[in-house]
Amino acid sequence: MVKKKLRIATIGQGFMGKAHSNAFRQAKHFFDLPFELELALLCGRDQQSLETMAARWGWESTSTDWREAVSRWDIDVIDIAAPNNLHTPIALAAAAAGKMIWCEKPLANTIEDSARMVEAARGLRTLVWFNYRRVPAIAFARQLVEQDRIGTPYHYRATYLQEWGNDPTRPPNWKTDLAQAGSGVLGDLLCHSIDTALYLNGPITEVSAIQKTFAQNRAIDDATLALARFGNGSVGSFEATRYATGAKNRNSFELHGSNGAVRFDLEDLNRLEFTDATGPRNLQGPRSILVTGPDHPYWSNFWKPAHIIGYEHTFIATVADFLFALDRGEPFEPDFGTAHRVQLVLDAVARAAASGSAATV
């Protein structure tokens, strides 16, 4: 059987360009994909490193002009891994050209841009790289919610803690430049936490927030903290920061309900802590489940039980799921619509922080 091909142009040659390249190379090794992925074009700003990267990952061609990706007839997918401020112009151009669009998070730097992207992409297949939904432990947490093992939700609590904001040895980066990044941790880290929260606990209706910039001469938020009310009656707290000394990549959440609770930390991505509050009381306690067994999400695709996976596999599973949905003509999430709902919350958080008052989402 000859497989249909999907020719990809990735725009971005940094960390995400590498993570995406890897996913495109690896997906077929772990999943029986309905499409063959071809790494057609890699775009970026530095020609020399583009060539190195293309050679290493097997990209067919390179360009320092992302418009080439949009204009080439042989490209099916525009994969946006460029700095945040380029998401909107690239996506709008790609939509105008009728391409499928895969875009890094956050979707856009303003809620207006985000809305324009959703509108422009109507009818097109889109994907937003909220890759953490495909952490097996998080997909498993979602199953537990669906199976009513959490019950009536009471509390959601999330942090995304990093520590590099304060590191003088770290070279300057677009992530701390307001013009390119649009925000600090709000769009970089909090957006992941919000996506996971919406995925596991449903819509957020109202938020209060504070933001803080610790560094001199920086215009973006080094830290954003928020309190939230969810549509389902539960309450939540969120904290994202680059100044949490000792926390490397602590993307964590906890959800407490009437039947049970779950707790996760990305630094231990192969585990989910689960408390079952329905059994004998003297046996209750948070259990540390290694989410690497034959009955866990995605695991049959990877290795034997308990032979753990890493960060990169979340991208692999994301692209695989997209392709299966595409093949079946089914909807896929997270798409632009999903990401726009995240943006609406981020926007409310920013408004709440600016005003010092609760803001409706």
Place this chain on the structure above:
Amino acid sequence: MVKKKLRIATIGQGFMGKAHSNAFRQAKHFFDLPFELELALLCGRDQQSLETMAARWGWESTSTDWREAVSRWDIDVIDIAAPNNLHTPIALAAAAAGKMIWCEKPLANTIEDSARMVEAARGLRTLVWFNYRRVPAIAFARQLVEQDRIGTPYHYRATYLQEWGNDPTRPPNWKTDLAQAGSGVLGDLLCHSIDTALYLNGPITEVSAIQKTFAQNRAIDDATLALARFGNGSVGSFEATRYATGAKNRNSFELHGSNGAVRFDLEDLNRLEFTDATGPRNLQGPRSILVTGPDHPYWSNFWKPAHIIGYEHTFIATVADFLFALDRGEPFEPDFGTAHRVQLVLDAVARAAASGSAATV
């Protein structure tokens, strides 16, 4: 040498009455006290159980009228472990009688009452049972702050999570009755977290907050969440709840600064997690310190290294420290003034939650 005696009347025959009785019996066994404590009078509402309790702990006499404690000339200390709404009338009467006053937290149910108590007790020795300051690990955290091992503080994060709010087998209790308790978790749990925060990270200047009542027909807050700005430029988050399924008594905090970080959880009260961010980068990581060694606070008083202590020892160390300060004529904390500063923060939290806007402390 004949020791001076201090004759105590405790008002309260519940959990705290037991914890205080134990502290009064045990303090001399672990500390070389300058005073001899005499358990003179135990007051409570139920005569029969008062007698049982008095027999067990060796109280000389009992009464169902707390006024007897205040009026008896042979009583030196009025120790208030009664429901919250009685703190103010008892303390005012005790102050009028010139007694030393030891009072459970929260100091009062309103900021006005709290202020009256401070005023009335001016010139008298007071103690408020924020016993967790004397957890060896928390006292040690304070040492680390003082030694600049945390450095410039960035983030403070605290939770006080319990799960019994939802337990149908639990008998009704004054803690969920607004008239007696004054509030729900605000005065019961959050006040502990705020005291520890002020102790370790200094004054709070502004808060945002939300409160939530989950139970039908309950008038108090089952959960209170707050964001805070500290006078030292750091930001913080607080969460107290009785609906955190899976969390038994998770009174936890974390403080991140430029030099390091500390993390604590009362469920593991003999440990403090410390990250030193000043050493070789490849060796950095949160270390789990068993705060039970010869160089740790209070440890020489208790057992051999690593033979851990429990909850009750925090009361023992509190009363011992009070007596040493009394003997030396030195100030003691936490006293009514300390507790009033906690009340000011709680009051701002309640105002912020009611208004949906940030409130100044």
Place this chain on the structure above:
Amino acid sequence: MVKKKLRIATIGQGFMGKAHSNAFRQAKHFFDLPFELELALLCGRDQQSLETMAARWGWESTSTDWREAVSRWDIDVIDIAAPNNLHTPIALAAAAAGKMIWCEKPLANTIEDSARMVEAARGLRTLVWFNYRRVPAIAFARQLVEQDRIGTPYHYRATYLQEWGNDPTRPPNWKTDLAQAGSGVLGDLLCHSIDTALYLNGPITEVSAIQKTFAQNRAIDDATLALARFGNGSVGSFEATRYATGAKNRNSFELHGSNGAVRFDLEDLNRLEFTDATGPRNLQGPRSILVTGPDHPYWSNFWKPAHIIGYEHTFIATVADFLFALDRGEPFEPDFGTAHRVQLVLDAVARAAASGSAATV
């Protein structure tokens, strides 16, 4: 009701003397005891510190000659907390005087002495301070075994790891003197591990072992390691050492069976890890149970759920259980017979280490 009195003489003024004194003072506060304990006589070698200790803990009298304890008609219980080499002579004298005998572990320095003690004490009430049986988590582990929640046992694994063997700041102590201690970690630490193993997993039939002395000029074992076969078909490993850098008091064990597993570490004495292997496979994982709830052993006697206890409470519960058994005329364990069975295993371990061959117990 006037309670019967039990007048105690403790021989030993060190760490164990303190732990026992505390237990005798505290037992009535937490348990409704059928006997009143009187601290009649404290014996030790140093008169001055005996007096200090007697004053602090309320001992009626002191003596530097333990024979006084045995000869006094008003003493009911001889409590032996002296160096190991004195256990046998004191116990034999106490038995000859018809006293009840409470003895620290190990029971004796040789298997012959141990057998003589058992023989001499026949018909007398005895107790051996294997206090860890009354750690609530260990008593709970025993319940799980009895309820078949472990199932057919496969593996038992225990360590008792300390690090002070290598500490040059530590003053010399009888524990490293062969004449007094009889052995190093064999009698000091391994004996605890063996008692717990027999309690939870039944008789040991055969052992292999190695011993090691790291320190120059020391005649006792700094480390003892053993492999074991249990009568129930499971196999086990044991390790006791004073040279485990980083381990303060890691008295840990793990038991794996066909239905589940338990794991314990004395450094976290309020917790038991339990794996239930009988439920849905995707939900299986070791759960961390805080053994501090209303349905857990001894908990109703101590504090509210999750208000943790310390090391000392294991002695309190031991003496309480002894008194209840005495009152009811029921047998109590661990008694001399129990301890002698531990000695038989220790003796086999020593023989196996000396011979380099497996030894039958």
Place this chain on the structure above:
Amino acid sequence: MVKKKLRIATIGQGFMGKAHSNAFRQAKHFFDLPFELELALLCGRDQQSLETMAARWGWESTSTDWREAVSRWDIDVIDIAAPNNLHTPIALAAAAAGKMIWCEKPLANTIEDSARMVEAARGLRTLVWFNYRRVPAIAFARQLVEQDRIGTPYHYRATYLQEWGNDPTRPPNWKTDLAQAGSGVLGDLLCHSIDTALYLNGPITEVSAIQKTFAQNRAIDDATLALARFGNGSVGSFEATRYATGAKNRNSFELHGSNGAVRFDLEDLNRLEFTDATGPRNLQGPRSILVTGPDHPYWSNFWKPAHIIGYEHTFIATVADFLFALDRGEPFEPDFGTAHRVQLVLDAVARAAASGSAATV
């Protein structure tokens, strides 16, 4: 620059065949390799699944006869991932053909076979897939040993615990067949633990051991336990089992020395616990180092700090290191010689278990 090519034939189409295929595909993406790897030939017993696997991973050709791999002139490397009993015949044939040989562990089923393989491969480049040496945390542990951060070693303690021995849903497998596997956990799991021990703590000189078969009608060891003396004066314990309910893949070790200690568990492969015993005593405690930073082994090759890796990366790093050594003409470990030294220990363990007496390595 045109890279030299290395054409590989892998014999084995199971779990290891997949892990190797992945490594061969991925190595160039993370390392700037001096050779281009070509997946020339995949051999196995089942033609249909061979074709599926070859299509998925891009193998050029397939064969059900491993002799084809040895006889083809265009094959440079024979990679043996077949059942244990085939290691020796394939390796001897490959050596006779002058090929490079990469072989799964254990090297052979008898010490005589292992010795013959070493002899036959003299002068050839060999690799044995003790892949765990390239876990960044283990490589880092080795660095700590070399930097004297452990100091004089006292204790080494290792377990390799799995639980599937007792799983009735698991299909029969050559791993429990004596004829093919040669042994049970001895060659399957303990050999990994021994290799790591030799790597980190040097030669083992003497062992005592017991073995146990729990399953009816099984001829191999379900569990092997050993005690060891190391050449450097330290002592150790080892345990490997397939009956450790609750343990999925607990390949763990701990090394205690005069200056510090390290502790590792494969279920948390991105972490190393390190205790520094040389700093201020009150700050000492095991620190949990996320071995995912810019100064940690292999990390610059993979992802950003704290974006964790999985099991598969250990194979990737192994093949990369082999190629670098090959290119530079330097020795590589672990090779056949390394693996033979592991076999010598395994042989002594088996002898000790059979005889019930200590055996010299």
